[in-house]
Amino acid sequence: MSVRRLAEEQPASFEFTPENKAWLEAQIAKYPDGRQASMVVPALWQAQKQNDYWLPQKAIEKVADTLGMPYIRVLEIATFYTMFNLEPVGKFYVQLCGTTPCMLRGSDELIAVLERRVGPQRHVSADGLFSWLEVECLGACCNAPMVQINDDYYEDLTAENFEKLLDDLAAGRPVKIGSQTGRVSSEPEGALTSLTSFYGDGAKAQAE
Amino acid sequence: MTRILVDGVEVDVPAEYTLLQACEEAGAEVPRFCFHERLSIAGNCRMCLVEVKGGPPKPQASCAVAVKDLRPGPDGAPPEVFTKTPMVKKAREGVMEFLLVNHPLDCPICDQGGECDLQDQALAFGGDSSRYAENKRAVEDKYIGPLVKTAMTRCIHCTRCVRFTAEIAGTSDMGAVGRGEDMEITTYLQTAMTSELQGNVTDLCPVGALLPKPQNFRARPWEYQKTETIDVQDALGSAIRVDARGREVIRILPRLNEAVNEEWISDKTRQVVDGLKAQRLDRPYIRENGRLRPASWQEALAAVAAKTKATKAEKIGALVGDLAALEEIFALKLLVEGLGSANLDARQDGTKLDPRFGRASYLFNATIAGVDEADSLLIVGSNPRKEAPVLNARIRKRWLKGHFPISVIGEQADLTYDYDYLGAGPDALARFVESAPTGSAKRLVLIGQGALARPDGRAILALAAQAAKKHGGLSDAWNGFSVLHTAASRVGALDLGFTPGQGGLDAADIAKAGALDLVFNLGADEIAIEPGAFVVYIGTHGDKGAHRADVILPGAAYTEKFGLYVNTEGRVQEALRATFPPGDAREDWAILRALSGALGAPLPFDSQKQLRAKLGEAHPHLLRLDQIGSASAADLEAVALQPATAWKDDFAPAITDFYLTNPIARASATMAECSALALDRLKQAAE
Numbered sequence: 001m002s003v004r005r006l007a008e009e010q011p012a013s014f015e016f017t018p019e020n021k022a023w024l025e026a027q028i029a030k031y032p033d034g035r036q037a038s039m040v041v042p043a044l045w046q047a048q049k050q051n052d053y054w055l056p057q058k059a060i061e062k063v064a065d066t067l068g069m070p071y072i073r074v075l076e077i078a079t080f081y082t083m084f085n086l087e088p089v090g091k092f093y094v095q096l097c098g099t100t101p102c103m104l105r106g107s108d109e110l111i112a113v114l115e116r117r118v119g120p121q122r123h124v125s126a127d128g129l130f131s132w133l134e135v136e137c138l139g140a141c142c143n144a145p146m147v148q149i150n151d152d153y154y155e156d157l158t159a160e161n162f163e164k165l166l167d168d169l170a171a172g173r174p175v176k177i178g179s180q181t182g183r184v185s186s187e188p189e190g191a192l193t194s195l196t197s198f199y200g201d202g203a204k205a206q207a208e
Numbered sequence: 209m210t211r212i213l214v215d216g217v218e219v220d221v222p223a224e225y226t227l228l229q230a231c232e233e234a235g236a237e238v239p240r241f242c243f244h245e246r247l248s249i250a251g252n253c254r255m256c257l258v259e260v261k262g263g264p265p266k267p268q269a270s271c272a273v274a275v276k277d278l279r280p281g282p283d284g285a286p287p288e289v290f291t292k293t294p295m296v297k298k299a300r301e302g303v304m305e306f307l308l309v310n311h312p313l314d315c316p317i318c319d320q321g322g323e324c325d326l327q328d329q330a331l332a333f334g335g336d337s338s339r340y341a342e343n344k345r346a347v348e349d350k351y352i353g354p355l356v357k358t359a360m361t362r363c364i365h366c367t368r369c370v371r372f373t374a375e376i377a378g379t380s381d382m383g384a385v386g387r388g389e390d391m392e393i394t395t396y397l398q399t400a401m402t403s404e405l406q407g408n409v410t411d412l413c414p415v416g417a418l419l420p421k422p423q424n425f426r427a428r429p430w431e432y433q434k435t436e437t438i439d440v441q442d443a444l445g446s447a448i449r450v451d452a453r454g455r456e457v458i459r460i461l462p463r464l465n466e467a468v469n470e471e472w473i474s475d476k477t478r479q480v481v482d483g484l485k486a487q488r489l490d491r492p493y494i495r496e497n498g499r500l501r502p503a504s505w506q507e508a509l510a511a512v513a514a515k516t517k518a519t520k521a522e523k524i525g526a527l528v529g530d531l532a533a534l535e536e537i538f539a540l541k542l543l544v545e546g547l548g549s550a551n552l553d554a555r556q557d558g559t560k561l562d563p564r565f566g567r568a569s570y571l572f573n574a575t576i577a578g579v580d581e582a583d584s585l586l587i588v589g590s591n592p593r594k595e596a597p598v599l600n601a602r603i604r605k606r607w608l609k610g611h612f613p614i615s616v617i618g619e620q621a622d623l624t625y626d627y628d629y630l631g632a633g634p635d636a637l638a639r640f641v642e643s644a645p646t647g648s649a650k651r652l653v654l655i656g657q658g659a660l661a662r663p664d665g666r667a668i669l670a671l672a673a674q675a676a677k678k679h680g681g682l683s684d685a686w687n688g689f690s691v692l693h694t695a696a697s698r699v700g701a702l703d704l705g706f707t708p709g710q711g712g713l714d715a716a717d718i719a720k721a722g723a724l725d726l727v728f729n730l731g732a733d734e735i736a737i738e739p740g741a742f743v744v745y746i747g748t749h750g751d752k753g754a755h756r757a758d759v760i761l762p763g764a765a766y767t768e769k770f771g772l773y774v775n776t777e778g779r780v781q782e783a784l785r786a787t788f789p790p791g792d793a794r795e796d797w798a799i800l801r802a803l804s805g806a807l808g809a810p811l812p813f814d815s816q817k818q819l820r821a822k823l824g825e826a827h828p829h830l831l832r833l834d835q836i837g838s839a840s841a842a843d844l845e846a847v848a849l850q851p852a853t854a855w856k857d858d859f860a861p862a863i864t865d866f867y868l869t870n871p872i873a874r875a876s877a878t879m880a881e882c883s884a885l886a887l888d889r890l891k892q893a894a895e
Contacts (some may be wrong), residue, residue, distance in 0.1 A: 001389045003392070004385075004386055004390070024394075070374075070379075070383075072380055072396040073380060073383060075383065075385055076383045076385055091507070111647050
């Protein structure tokens with residue numbers, strides 16, 4: 001974390017697409033009169049999704065106007081939550097977990113890969129495809145190390161399969177979400193080490 | 209009421225009191241930064257930790273725990289709070305240590321030094337030395353307007369300023385962006401604050417993060433000579449403290465007066481100080497061959513006396529401006545009436561209020577504190593945000609409490625609260641009078657000078673009285689008919705009857721070309737006196753009045769004289785002298801006394817004490833300080849019966865530029881800067 005400011009280069013205007021506008025209106029209608037401000041996080045998120053995953057100043061103002069909030073209140077929220085990007089990000093925005101479990105399992109190697117391929121943090125690669133940021137624990141420690149790329153988790157990474165993952169993404173090839181070593185969600189690596197036999201009714205059923 | 213033990217002292221307090229308030233009730237001192245009586249509770253500074261029995265076994269933020277949140281003991285013993293135990297002491301030292309981790313040690317170069325809550329509380333409740341050797345956080349300073357200088361590294365994130373602008377001022381100018389260690393207090397993208405009350409954040413700031421910019425590095429708090437007086441920039445008469453060093457007024461701070469300004473003052477009240485030094489008239493002048501030349505008092509008085517003796521009584525007139533105290537208005541009245549003239553007027557804006565309709569017809573009868581009691585509000589031809597920002601904050605406070613419908617007839621401005629817009633002119637008021645009553649029993653009808661300072665003002669006054677009478681604004685228990693004045697001197701002048709006598713001319717006629725040969729102008733700068741008359745100007749600043757004058761007699765500003773003022777409610781208050789008038793300038797009543805001597809008909813007093821005695825004989829209620837005096841609601845019944853056929857014209861704003869309403873404000877560079885900023889904002893909004 002560091003001080004978060006709005007991007008220096010800003011688009012001149014921001015307008016919700018007709019679909020997003022309709023979505024917003026439908027959502028706003030769910031809130032009681034005078035409580036529309038509660039909608040601010042979903043509205044900002046929608047604006048960010050529409051605008052290549054970053055929030056320009058005009059989008060913040062648009063959301064404030066839509067919800068009848070002072071600009072500063074929306075800016076407070078946009079700068080508070082790190083899920084709101086205030087500067088442009090690559091088409092594939094890599095959030096790399098560098099917290100203890102991932103670090104112990106080799107996230108430093110992944111950082112080296114990103115620094116070599118993409119460059120420093122908060123910097124979009126020349127082709128516009130990648131940017132990355134080291135973040136705190138994303139809660140997938142049993143599959144460490146891991147990264148989040150846009151909305152999806154990619155786990156059990158090594159320098160090699162991470163490189164391949166990035167290559168595939170860059171080339172537009174389909175990639176597998178989740179573990180990159182083939183295990184299903186967070187089951188043990190290799191064979192089962194516990195719960196190897198059934199117990200009680202399950203054991204009976206197995207015997208039959 | 210709930211019983212609670214604070215350090216063994218039993219107190220009986222309302223259940224909704226916070227522990228902090230209960231502790232204060234019991235006489236225990238609890239340090240705090242973020243808690244403020246008039247703001248919502250934030251509970252983020254953690255300085256007010258106390259130990260409780262009957263609640264969680266950890267230090268509790270006493271500002272955020274209510275008395276009713278604590279359980280009584282097993283046998284019904286009252287819950288206990290401790291403020292002096294080792295746990296509390298250690299907790300406070302810990303909090304203070306954390307606050308000081310990122311607070312710079314720059315007290316010697318900080319303007320807050322000497323009146324800093326953090327300094328005082330670190331001394332009283334902090335540890336004895338620092339254990340912190342790492343780097344401190346540094347924060348960029350922000351631009352938040354011409355009145356407030358920032359040093360954001362000093363900020364401890366109490367968020368008082370954020371809550372003030374959001375809750376009291378109603379402009380939501382400030383906010384806290386970022387989070388955790390990177391949290392920063394700022395305005396939206398460092399734009400200037402838009403509130404007319406923004407200066408108050410410098411008083412609220414417990415550290416030196418927000419400081420008054422015009423007073424930057426000017427003086428230390430212990431160097432000031434402090435004078436508790438009242439303000440004359442608007443008609444509220446806010447309680448202020450004038451801090452002077454040597455002969456110079458450096459700053460003006462609010463004083464607590466629950467009946468008038470609570471603890472806020474407007475930016476004009478606060479930062480008009482540099483206007484007290486600029487453009488001052490510090491010696492008499494006489495116009496010779498079209499040019500003003502400095503003169504001695506003898507010369508100037510002799511010139512006036514000669515002109516007066518050569519002029520017929522019916523060709524003499526007198527005007528009183530917006531900042532005059534009762535003493536000089538009274539003296540001028542005696543002087544001019546003694547000369548045999550009936551051409552007197554204190555209503556330079558042309559308002560149709562008249563003491564003949566009774567005192568209730570020109571007072572803010574509901575009283576300012578009465579706003580809290582009212583159950584609905586009708587604003588007629590007024591923009592209270594500009595005409596009396598502190599009153600507007602009071603209206604907003606009442607509005608926030610809920611069940612307070614507000615309607616507006618006149619200018620459709622941003623008043624910081626929602627209202628029902630009924631129309632722009634008198635026909636909307638007439639429609640309102642005819643409309644069905646809404647069941648409001650305590651309606652406040654606020655009539656501004658925008659509705660009254662026009663030729664048909666009398667008809668509008670009658671309409672407003674009818675509106676009050678018919679719609680719950682006038683009953684035995686409640687008089688909601690409230691006139692909001694814009695001039696500090698106006699109610700006093702009307703109380704003294706400084707209005708045209710039998711056959712006398714009013715202000716507009718006095719100012720007309722060729723109407724009179726001699727006009728005594730006591731600080732009336734908002735009216736253009738047309739060529740022809742010989743004008744004697746008694747005032748403080750080289751403004752419109754002085755430019756038109758043939759003889760200038762330099763007077764004293766409100767911080768330089770003892771003077772009585774009557775505010776818009778009819779409350780009599782005394783302004784005290786903080787410094788002396790510059791150069792040869794004298795107190796205004798003394799000038800008039802000297803002038804009467806030069807005319808050979810001395811006024812019947814030689815000291816201000818004697819003057820006040822005479823004043824008290826003629827108007828006993830004007831000597832009863834801080835009292836409102838009687839005003840009969842029956843007079844309003846009579847006003848309501850007057851013919852009420854008004855014109856169709858829309859109500860015009862009484863004040864076009866909040867920052868430049870009087871000669872002192874117009875001489876102030878700070879006010880000019882604020883005014884330019886406000887104008888810019890207006891232009892941008894129009895685009």
